Amino acid sequence: MKRSKIVTMHSLLLVLFCTPSPGCSLFESKTEKAERFFQSGLAALEADKLDEAEIHFQNALQKNPYHAKAHHRMGILYIQKKQLYLAVRELNTAVKQDPALYDAKQALIQLSYQTRGFERAISLCEDFTRNKGNDLGVLTIWGDSLLNLKRGTEAVQVLRKAVEAFPNDPSARIYMAKALLSEKQKDEATRMMENAARLRHEDISIRIALARFYETITDQKAAEDAYSGIRSDFSKDPTAHHVMAQYYLRRGRLDEAQGVLSHAFSLNLQDSRFHRTLAQIHHFRNDFGGALRSFQSAVSESEGLEQRENLLYLADYYTFLRNRPMAISTYERILEKWPGLLLAELRMVELLIAENKDEQAMAIAEKVIAGHAENPYGHLLRGLLHVKGNNIPEARKEFDIARNLAPDLAESHYYYGLTFLNEGDYRISLSEISTALDKDPASWAGRLALAYIYFKTGKAGSSLEILDKILGERPENLQARLLRGSVHQRLGNHERASADFGFALERDSDLPEAEKLRMRLADTYQSLGKPDKALDQLSMLMNSGDTYRPLERMVRIHMGMGDYGKALDLCNTHLEKDPGNTGIALLKSEVLIRHGSFENAKEYISGLLEKNPRAYFLMGKLNQKHGRLEDSIAIFQAYNQRTPKNIEGFIELANTHQFMGKLDKAAETYEEFLKLHGFSASIGNDLAYLYAESGRNLDRALELANQARKAMPDSPGIADTLGWVHVKRKGPVLALKYLEEAARAQPDSPLILYHLGVAEFEGNHFTGARKRLQEAIRIGLVEKEKNSAAAMLAKILSFESAVKQAEELRRRGELEKAIQVCEELLGKAGFHPKGALLLARLYADTGKKLDRALEIAEKCFSHDPNDPDSADSLGWVYLKRGSALLAKKHFDEAIRLDPKKPLFHYHLGIVLNDQKDFSEARKAFRKAVDLGLDGKQAEHAIKMLERKGDGA
Secondary structure, X not given: OOHHHHHHHHHHHHHHHHOOOOXXXXXXXXXXHHHHHHHHHHHHHHOOOHHHXXXXXXXXXXXXXXXXXXXXXXXXXXXXXXXXXHHHHHHHHHHHHOOOOHHHHHHHHHHHHHOOOHHHHHHHHHHHHHHHOOOHHHHHHXXXXXXXXXXXXXXXXXXXXXXXXXXXOHHHHHHHHHHHHHOOOHHHHHHHHHHHHHHOOOOHHHHHHHHHHHHHOOOHHHHHHHHHHXXXXXXXXXXXXXXXXXXXXXXXXXXXXXXXXXXXHHOOXXXXXXXXXXXXXXXXXXXXXXXXXXXXHHHHOOOHHHHHHHHHHHHHHHHHOOOHHHHHHHHHHHHHHOOOOHHHHHHHHHHHHHOOOHHHHXXXXXXXXXHOOOOHHHHHHHHHHHHHOOOHHHHHXXXXXXXXXXXXXXXXXXXXXXXXXXXXXXXXXXXXXXXXXXXXXXXXXXXXXXXXXXXXXXXXXXXXXXXXXXXXXXXXXXXXXXXXXXXHHHHOOHHHHHHHHHHHHHHOOOOOOHHHHHHHHHHHHHHOOOHHHXXXXXXXXXXXXXXXXXXXXXXXXXXXXXXXXXXXHHHHHHHHHOOOOHHHHHHHHHHHHHOOOHHHHHHHHHOXXXXXXXXXXXXXXXXXXXXXXXXXXXXXXXXXHHOOOOHXXXXXXHHHHHHOOOHHHHHHXXXXXXXXXXXXXXXXXXXXXXXXHHOOOHHHHHHHHHHHHHHOOOOHHHHHHHHHHHHHOOOHHHHHHHHHHHHHHOOOOHHHHHHHHHHHHHOOOHHHHHHHHHHHHHOOOOHHHHHHHHHHHHHHHHHHHHHHHHHHHHHOOOHHHHHHHHHHHHHHXXXXXXXXXXXXXXXXXXXXXXXXXXXXXXXXXXXXXOOHHHHHHHHHHHHHOOOHHHHHHHHHHHHHHOOOOHHHHHHHHHHHHHOOOHHHHHHHHHXXXXXXXXXXXXXXXXXXXXXXXXXX
């Protein structure tokens, strides 16, 4: 081919390729393509082809992710499809990309308000109004969002602007009335609401709003008159009769409500809401069958979206009646007619979970998530299904997704927090459950979970306070009842514990935990000194599968009562039925050890040695009881060889060594167990305590106590050991932390209170130490610790006597003698907060040794930065040293910590006067006098207030 022909052909091809086809261009930019898709989407919207429009808008955004108008339209589409979280995302993007896109901003304001994103709504409203001026819808959303955040004063200001800008629109006044009411301005709110109704008297919705307002302010006569007026003026409107009937229903006037409906039916008015109201009337009369028939009538007499709403009511009522199969069937009917209705799908999943049809539930949940990935509820339900399948990591992932999708949704935080509860990670659980309650303070499930966390973390008082409130609202809630019983039991409120446990068993004797509950109730009765009632509860369990546990408890109760004959009879009776039961035989051995001759018990136990290794343990206990400690050691060693994994043998062997004063041997026994079997929390705790008591191997003691704490974080005994180890290591801060926790969990343990008292004594918290040590002695501290406590108390009382002596000397003006007494006190105590504070003030008062005064005052403030007296004393010393700024700083801090103490305001007045801030000084002196300043200081403050010109 000739070159000229080739060139001609090439040119022709170029022309052909470059000639645009209809609706397309080879060299069309991505921006132009995006705009073309966007315009096609608008055309599809005009034709009401929503799915087609969605595809076009998605294509537009694929070509140009910064097409703000396409994001806006996608957001509106998602609103129409009830995919609100996706809508929020798209509208947020639109507004971010084009802040001048006010249609998108308005839609986002409305959507943020609907999804309870009130902070976001307020921010958008402020921006919109600043740039576009007043818009009634924007102003009312702004005001109501402020109201929802309890910012009533601001809401009134915004809504007043709406009323002024739109004086002829009643909606502005309706919102304003609501805001005024929140600010306790009832009369003005009433006038505002009545003015709104006068503006549009012919509008039934405004008249209804006025009637409901009267209900809100509990003016029932005005409310009834208003509803009657509506019914009279709008007699042919079904809504007028419906709202009248609903009013009577809310007031509990069921016959009158039914009379209104009957009259409406006689006027040939038809409205499915009548049947729904009639269903409520039947329900309140406990005529559940009649209620169900009325809900069914509402469905049969409606169509379209109204019928869909009635079907949802019907399905919910089936759920209330616990007829889950019919509820599921009704939701299936809804989904058949309205495929993909999200609310129905979500309810279906909940019901299928309740029916243990987890595979079906998971299939629908997966479908929901596939179609509505941004909806948190689908993820919550899938998470619950993972919980049922014991797949906690996957459940946690789902709840975390829901948390991120909807940070304001209480349930997402609640369920996420619950996943950490069984793992004992109460820190994360507490944070998440608290967040859930911030979002939904009325949630009883959230409050119950919080009460459980407080119970498990030693805050029984806080737990009890929450449970009392829950049961005040829901007295039949057995979960709360059982937990409260456990809390009372821990606090030693045995009467109340027995009442709660008894209530739960009376309501449902087939509770899954009934057997365990009767055992706990028996324990409670025993603690109350009611062994007969305890025995009654245990006897009810003797026909259950496991009879040994109640039998053992009954035998021990009889032994505790000193009735060894009955204890032996019980054992013998059951041994006759089951002669080969070595467990009961061993129980009988314990009775013989407690009551009977050494020889008889030895003979009986010897016959069991070959049958059950535990007989060796009991033989060791027998020898231990009768003072044959060397024999006891040999037998416990034999027991440990036969059952090397049994902790109790090692514990008793160690205890026997301790009885004999062989502490090294006791420690070796524990270490041997740990070497053979790895770490055990109980053995590790006992060994740590042994080391702490002996004052040696304290690093090893701390290591063991920390390991035990990690294994059993809720054990008050381990917290006590860990605290005691820190006492011995001279670490009072950590010692106080753990010992206070142990004392909260076991406030009636004399040993724990003693340990806490020692920690407070060594940390120079003498007031607290005195209270703890006195209480420990009162409730039965044993001899060795009792003597130690008495010696510490004697020192504390002598320190307090010295402080009182110095205060009296200061009052009499004998400052030098007072200083001498305080210095002697500090010489004996090392550091005494009250004595040191007094000494710092004395040196400041005399103007002597101000460096020494500053050193002492700083030490006091460092010892307890939350003590207002320490802050004030440090300020006083700084003032005497001429450091006015530092003085004022500490006086301010003292007032912050205790604003009602007149002396602090007086001192502040002095320093402000020195700084020539006379106006503020006068305020401080006035405050001091008003709070009750007395003596010479009051005279001086009044004199300063009476000065003219310069000066206070």
